[in-house]
Amino acid sequence: xxxxxxxxxxxxxxxxxxxxxxxxxxxxxxxxxxxxxxxxxxxxxxxxxxxxxxxxxxxxxxxxxxxxxxxxxxxxxxxxxxxxxxxxxxxxxxxxxxxxxxxxxxxxxxxxxxxxxxxxxxxxxxxxxxxxxxxxxxxxxxxxxxxxxxxxxxxxxxxxxxxxxxxxxxxxxxxxxxxxxxxxxxxxxxxxxxxxxxxxxxxxxxxxxxxxxxxxxxxxxxxxxxxxxxxxxxxxxxxxxxxxxxxxxxxxxxxxxxxxxxxxxxxxxxxxxxxxxxxxxxxxxxxxxxxxxxxxxxxxxxxxxxxxxxxxxxxxxxxxxxxxxxxxxxxxxxxxxxxxxxxxxxxxxxxxxxxxxxxxxxxxxxxxxxxxxxxxxxxxxxxxxxxxxxxxxxxxxxxxxxxxxxxxxxxxxxxxxxxxxxxxxxxxxxxxxxxxxxxxxxxxxxxxxxxxxxxxxxxxx
Numbered sequence: 001x002x003x004x005x006x007x008x009x010x011x012x013x014x015x016x017x018x019x020x021x022x023x024x025x026x027x028x029x030x031x032x033x034x035x036x037x038x039x040x041x042x043x044x045x046x047x048x049x050x051x052x053x054x055x056x057x058x059x060x061x062x063x064x065x066x067x068x069x070x071x072x073x074x075x076x077x078x079x080x081x082x083x084x085x086x087x088x089x090x091x092x093x094x095x096x097x098x099x100x101x102x103x104x105x106x107x108x109x110x111x112x113x114x115x116x117x118x119x120x121x122x123x124x125x126x127x128x129x130x131x132x133x134x135x136x137x138x139x140x141x142x143x144x145x146x147x148x149x150x151x152x153x154x155x156x157x158x159x160x161x162x163x164x165x166x167x168x169x170x171x172x173x174x175x176x177x178x179x180x181x182x183x184x185x186x187x188x189x190x191x192x193x194x195x196x197x198x199x200x201x202x203x204x205x206x207x208x209x210x211x212x213x214x215x216x217x218x219x220x221x222x223x224x225x226x227x228x229x230x231x232x233x234x235x236x237x238x239x240x241x242x243x244x245x246x247x248x249x250x251x252x253x254x255x256x257x258x259x260x261x262x263x264x265x266x267x268x269x270x271x272x273x274x275x276x277x278x279x280x281x282x283x284x285x286x287x288x289x290x291x292x293x294x295x296x297x298x299x300x301x302x303x304x305x306x307x308x309x310x311x312x313x314x315x316x317x318x319x320x321x322x323x324x325x326x327x328x329x330x331x332x333x334x335x336x337x338x339x340x341x342x343x344x345x346x347x348x349x350x351x352x353x354x355x356x357x358x359x360x361x362x363x364x365x366x367x368x369x370x371x372x373x374x375x376x377x378x379x380x381x382x383x384x385x386x387x388x389x390x391x392x393x394x395x396x397x398x399x400x401x402x403x404x405x406x407x408x409x410x411x412x413x414x415x416x417x418x419x420x421x422x423x424x425x426x427x428x429x430x431x432x433x434x435x436x437x438x439x440x441x442x443x444x445x446x447x448x449x450x451x452x453x454x455x456x457x458x459x460x461x
Contacts, residue, residue, distance in 0.1 A: 001399040002102050004034055017108035020115055020361040030101060037094040044087040051080040103212075104219045106366045107396040113370050116360025122373070123360070128344065129353030131377045132436055139442075140380030141434040142311035145171060147442050148460065153310075162309070163301060163316045170460040171430070174446075175319060177453035178426045178433075179294040182321040182346055186292045186423055193338055194345055197292035197323060202272035204295060205263035210275040213401035215367035216267060222302040225265040225316075265298035269322035270420040277326050277416065278401035284408050287416070288327040288335055292423060294319065312427045313385065319426040325419040328405065329395070332417035336392040340372045343388040343423045349449045352432050353377040355384055369394045374424075376432045387428045390421030 007014045011027030018026055054077050061070035114123050145151025150171040156164035167175055188195035205227065211217040216224060266272055273291045282289075297320050308314035323342060327335050340356065347354045359371040368391035375384035395415035398404070404413040437445040443461030446454055 001396065002105060002108075003395075003399065004030070004098075004102075007031065008034065014108070018105070020109055020113075021106055021364075022117060022362055023106075026101070026105065030098070033094060033098040033101065037091065037098060040087055040090050040094060044084060044091065047080050047083050047087065051077055051084065054080065103400075106364075107215075107369050107393060109361045109364060109368075110370045110392075113364065114358060114360045115362075117362040118360075119363045121360030122357045122363055125356045125358050125372065127353075127355040128348065129351070129377070131353050132379060134379065134438075134440075136440045138379035138435060138438060140311060141378075141431040143380070144434050144438055144442060144444065148444075150460070151312075160316075163314065165312055165315065170454075170457065173454060174433070174450070174460070175426055175430050177450050178429050179319060179321060180453055181450055182423060182426070182429075183292060183294050185346060185349070186321070186323065186342060194342055197290040197342075200269075200273060200276075200291050200293045202266075202269055202276075202293050202295065204266050204272075204298075206266055206271050206275070208262070208264065210271055210278070211264050213278055214271045214274050214397055215400065216264075216271060219366060223300050224267060225298045225300055227263040227265065229262065266295065267299045268297050268320060268420075268422075269293040269295045270324055273322060273324040274326075274397060274418055274420065275401060277398075277403040280403055281413055282326070282403075282405040282416065284328060284405055287405060288325050288331055291324045292321060294321045294426070312431050315427065318428075321423045321426060323390075323419075323421045323423040326403070327417045327419065328407075329414070329417050332392050332394065332419060335419055336370065336372075336390065339419055339421045339423075340374070340390040343374055343390055343421055346424050346429070347374070347376060347387070350429070350433065350447045351449075352429075352436055354387070365389070365391060367391070367393045367396050369396070376428070378432060378435050379438075380435045385428070387432065388422035388424045391419065393418045393420070 002014075007027055007030055011031060014027045014030075015025035018024070054073050058070055058073045058077065061067075061073055114121060116122065139147075142151060142153065145167075146153070148171070150168045152166040152168065153164075156166050183199055186195060186197040187199050190196055208217055211224065272295075273293060276291070277289070296317055298317055301314055301316060304314055312318070323339055325332075325335050325339060344354065344356065354374055354376045357373045357375060359368075359373055364371050371389055371391040373386050374388040374390070376387040377383075378385050394417050397418045398415040403416050403418075405416050406413050433447060433450075434444055437447065439445065439459075439461075441461065443459050445459050446457055451458060
């Protein structure tokens with residue numbers, strides 16, 4: 001969410017930042033609503049003040065036995081009550097309209113983010129490792145997995161539909177090993193630039209306000225999977241074994257629960273982890289807070305029809321290790337570099353070639369001020385593909401969650417800064433291992449770093 005005061009103070013800068021995102025100017029519309037709201041609030045305050053004064057005057061008039069004046073004042077009080085009611089309704093509507101306008105406006109890019117309309121404007125920051133050379137034509141991961149009999153898309157389609165997979169045997173264990181290896185690396189106790197994250201096992205189902213807090217709602221509603229509770233009615237049990245009284249009790253309890261918001265399956269653990277600080281005032285000495293989690297993630301992949309239809313690159317359900325940091329404004333940029341380095345370290349230890357890209361204004365996520373994408377080399381596709389995205393969000397999410405901290409010695413609070421990144425996408429890391437460590441006979445060599453997690457297994461074949 002954007003700071004209305006900042007827009008008020010510098011509307012031209014707000015519109016200029018939106019233009020970098022490829023969006024039209026919006027400050028005039030925002031400020032028109034803001035001015036209407038402020039004028040209405042002033043009118044409400046004046047009407048309330050006059051109503052209070054008139055109410056006191058009624059008592060004085062009655063005390064002086066001036067019935068005519070008392071009646072006139074009472075009529076004024078009644079009229080002011082109607083004015084206040086109408087003004088409060090107008091306030092609610094203007095406030096809702098202003099919020100609806102601002103809540104779908106993306107975060108503003110930092111000054112050091114390159115301009116660009118799409119991914120062609122991204123800038124390579126560094127490249128690490130050399131893509132392997134094969135004396136045979138390298139296969140794609142799904143060809144390797146299916147040939148091993150350990151990757152089953154056909155059965156998954158029968159059970160769940162497209163964009164799902166059954167991993168079996170050693171590949172199932174490899175995915176589990178990757179998640180454990182990543183968590184162990186990120187949670188290692190250290191005073192250096194690596195590790196230090198606290199492992200969290202978060203909920204996979206969240207309320208709408210949590211998804212709103214990270215910017216997933218309302219703009220990206222179609223990308224989320226929403227659950228729906230079933231209504232229980234007494235009529236469903238009238239002809240059953242249960243008594244009507246028991247059926248009615250079940251109906252009352254369940255329908256009461258349904259009144260709550262429906263749940264959303266998390267698209268990433270960022271949603272659960274970041275919301276751990278919602279509606280809190282933190283002490284400055286507790287920051288930065290660093291958290292990590294390995295969870296299933298669920299995305300509808302709306303708008304991705306025809307893209308990566310084969311294999312594990314783009315699925316409705318996938319496993320990911322997430323990194324989340326909560327910092328002061330002064331810490332956030334250094335934390336962004338640190339987080340990106342932590343994600344890169346996983347690829348270094350696995351011996352996977354990668355490059356790190358600074359995303360341009362047209363390719364950044366909704367809540368991001370600045371983003372690094374880490375792309376791993378996939379020999380089967382003969383290209384680099386995204387495996388991690390690390391973003392600094394400034395106070396954009398904190399304002400939506402009302403997450404603040406109190407600086408030392410200060411009376412007022414400030415909004416925290418939030419950051420998130422993949423450390424890494426587990427499924428895509430598995431894909432990268434299959435393709436980079438494939439052998440001519442179709443077997444897969446296990447990277448040294450993972451062998452302790454694989455019971456000493458050195459090769460899948």
